[in-house]
Amino acid sequence: MISIASPLIGDEEKQAVLEVLDSGMLAQGPRVKAFEDAFAQMCGVQHAIATSSGTTALHVALLARGIGPGDEVITTPFTFIASANSILFTGAKPVFVDIDPVTFNLDPAQVADAITEKTKAIMPVHLFGLLCDMDALLDSAARHDLAMIEDACQAHGAEYQGQRAGAFGTGTFSLYPTKNITSAEGGMITTDDDAIAASCRVIRQHGMRRRYYHDELGFNFRMTDVHAAIGLAQLGKLERFNAARNANAAYFNAHLRGVTVPTVPEGYQHVFHQYTVRVPEGRRDALMAQLQEHGIGFGVYYPVPIHQQTYYVNELGYDQQLPEAERAAEEVLSLPIHPALTEADREKIVATINAFMEAV
Numbered sequence: 531m532i533s534i535a536s537p538l539i540g541d542e543e544k545q546a547v548l549e550v551l552d553s554g555m556l557a558q559g560p561r562v563k564a565f566e567d568a569f570a571q572m573c574g575v576q577h578a579i580a581t582s583s584g585t586t587a588l589h590v591a592l593l594a595r596g597i598g599p600g601d602e603v604i605t606t607p608f609t610f611i612a613s614a615n616s617i618l619f620t621g622a623k624p625v626f627v628d629i630d631p632v633t634f635n636l637d638p639a640q641v642a643d644a645i646t647e648k649t650k651a652i653m654p655v656h657l658f659g660l661l662c663d664m665d666a667l668l669d670s671a672a673r674h675d676l677a678m679i680e681d682a683c684q685a686h687g688a689e690y691q692g693q694r695a696g697a698f699g700t701g702t703f704s705l706y707p708t709k710n711i712t713s714a715e716g717g718m719i720t721t722d723d724d725a726i727a728a729s730c731r732v733i734r735q736h737g738m739r740r741r742y743y744h745d746e747l748g749f750n751f752r753m754t755d756v757h758a759a760i761g762l763a764q765l766g767k768l769e770r771f772n773a774a775r776n777a778n779a780a781y782f783n784a785h786l787r788g789v790t791v792p793t794v795p796e797g798y799q800h801v802f803h804q805y806t807v808r809v810p811e812g813r814r815d816a817l818m819a820q821l822q823e824h825g826i827g828f829g830v831y832y833p834v835p836i837h838q839q840t841y842y843v844n845e846l847g848y849d850q851q852l853p854e855a856e857r858a859a860e861e862v863l864s865l866p867i868h869p870a871l872t873e874a875d876r877e878k879i880v881a882t883i884n885a886f887m888e889a890v
């Protein structure tokens with residue numbers, strides 16, 4: 531079986547975890563600090579704040595940017611549910627606009643059109659490891675004095691014009707096992723702003739600036755040193771992992787027939803968290819059955835855009851059409867792209883898909 535995702539855990543990670551267990555310092559401690567410093571450096575920012583997950587990173591980042599009840603945050607419906615749910619957690623309202631059909635990312639023109647007097651932030655999601663059109667989005671944000679909160683949970687090390695994901699505003703990352711690097715569970719917030727960084731640290735830990743004095747509402751969203759030890763070892767391998775993902779993507783782009791392969795616009799460095807193709811209308815189910823039969827893993831990210839999720843429709847009353855997101859949900863198929871793929875795996879994936887697509 532060729533799996534859709536495969537975390538690569540080596541001796542470095544195992545050794546690092548054993549050292550933490552032997553140290554007697556298990557909760558947030560020196561490894562978390564070291565991981566934060568190295569992560570900030572990887573992104574090219576001043577501060578990184580580790581959290582318990584990507585979802586809690588998003589939640590804290592929104593709160594630290596002052597998002598709350600009555601506010602609107604513009605984001606994409608074509609993403610993992612946590613992007614939008616984190617907005618709901620603050621009491622604010624996710625406002626969904628449609629995507630660009632080529633990149634699957636937020637369409638900046640539609641973002642500009644959706645801005646109202648209630649809009650407080652834009653949350654671009656750098657889906658599948660490709661940055662959004664940040665020039666256009668930053669322009670809208672600057673014009674209306676909006677916070678920029680990047681959901682970079684799939685974009686560790688991705689670049690636009692030489693600048694890394696997480697360096698365009700307040701960045702948020704996930705370290706879940708399927709992501710480009712993992713800490714088992716974990717998240718990271720990135721920022722150049724001293725005050726926002728300080729606020730994130732307070733919200734992460736019970737709203738506490740001074741031990742057992744609580745001036746605001748906070749949470750326990752800390753990362754443990756055990757998880758940070760894994761993450762730090764993984765971070766050292768990120769560039770190699772991303773290069774392997776890019777090499778696999780180049781191979782697929784050169785050899786796959788009959789499906790629409792991803793394109794990387796000029797000026798962007800993709801990190802291929804997912805390698806996502808479009809399958810011509812009506813053929814996706816049959817292709818998935820074929821892959822299944824040949825022991826090839828795959829994923830549909832995502833089968834239901836968030837504005838059509840049951841909770842959003844039934845409980846929150848969302849009722850809108852976003853045709854590109856809806857069409858993407860019908861057509862996308864993600865193939866194994868992770869660094870553990872072998873040459874034989876790649877050949878088998880290509881041969882299986884091409885044989886199916888060419889047999890009409």
Ligand SMILES: *Cc1c(COP(=O)(O)O)cnc(C)c1O
Pocket residue numbers: 583584585586609610612613655681683684703704705706716717
């Ligand atoms: C993974 C992911 C998240 C949530 O991260 P967790 O670590 O699973 O909480 C949020 N947004 C996107 C786009 C993701 O891919």
